[in-house]
Amino acid sequence: MKILIINGPNLNLLGKREPEIYGTQTFEDYFQLLKGTYSQLELQYFQSNIEGELIDKLHEVGFDYEGIILNAGAYTHTSVGIGDAIKGIETPVVEVHISNVHAREEFRHKSFIAPNAKGVIFGFGLKSYNLAIESFL
Numbered sequence: 001m002k003i004l005i006i007n008g009p010n011l012n013l014l015g016k017r018e019p020e021i022y023g024t025q026t027f028e029d030y031f032q033l034l035k036g037t038y039s040q041l042e043l044q045y046f047q048s049n050i051e052g053e054l055i056d057k058l059h060e061v062g063f064d065y066e067g068i069i070l071n072a073g074a075y076t077h078t079s080v081g082i083g084d085a086i087k088g089i090e091t092p093v094v095e096v097h098i099s100n101v102h103a104r105e106e107f108r109h110k111s112f113i114a115p116n117a118k119g120v121i122f123g124f125g126l127k128s129y130n131l132a133i134e135s136f137l
């Protein structure tokens with residue numbers, strides 16, 4: 001089963017960025033652990049800070065992979081384009097956030113991903129990604 005994790009803007013800084021919210025582990029390190037835990041899956045990882053590159057990646061894998069796990073970062077709250085891309089592809093998308101976005105600023109309560117997603121998981125730290133993977137098993 002092919003599953004792609006897509007991380008959006010600023011998530012390349014995990015480990016350094018606001019550690020009180022996002023923790024001290026890099027995503028690259030965490031991804032190695034995920035690959036070990038779910039060795040039966042073909043897990044892949046893509047990160048970009050550029051909205052159009054995220055949309056291109058959704059188009060590229062969205063008719064082929066069995067699942068996409070998307071943390072679109074701040075674009076979650078602003079991007080009609082990413083929302084439309086999810087509507088346009090066949091692969092189910094699970095929206096993920098590390099932090100509990102509903103316990104934070106009001107602008108983080110709005111998601112352009114959620115209405116088009118299979119489900120949403122947020123607030124469990126990096127474990128949110130494990131829970132999203134589990135949803136495809």
Ligand code: DQA
Pocket residue numbers: 009010011071072073074075076096097098099100101108
């Ligand atoms: C985030 C939450 C977003 O509001 C924020 O812009 C991020 C990270 C999370 O994983 O908690 O960049 O998606």
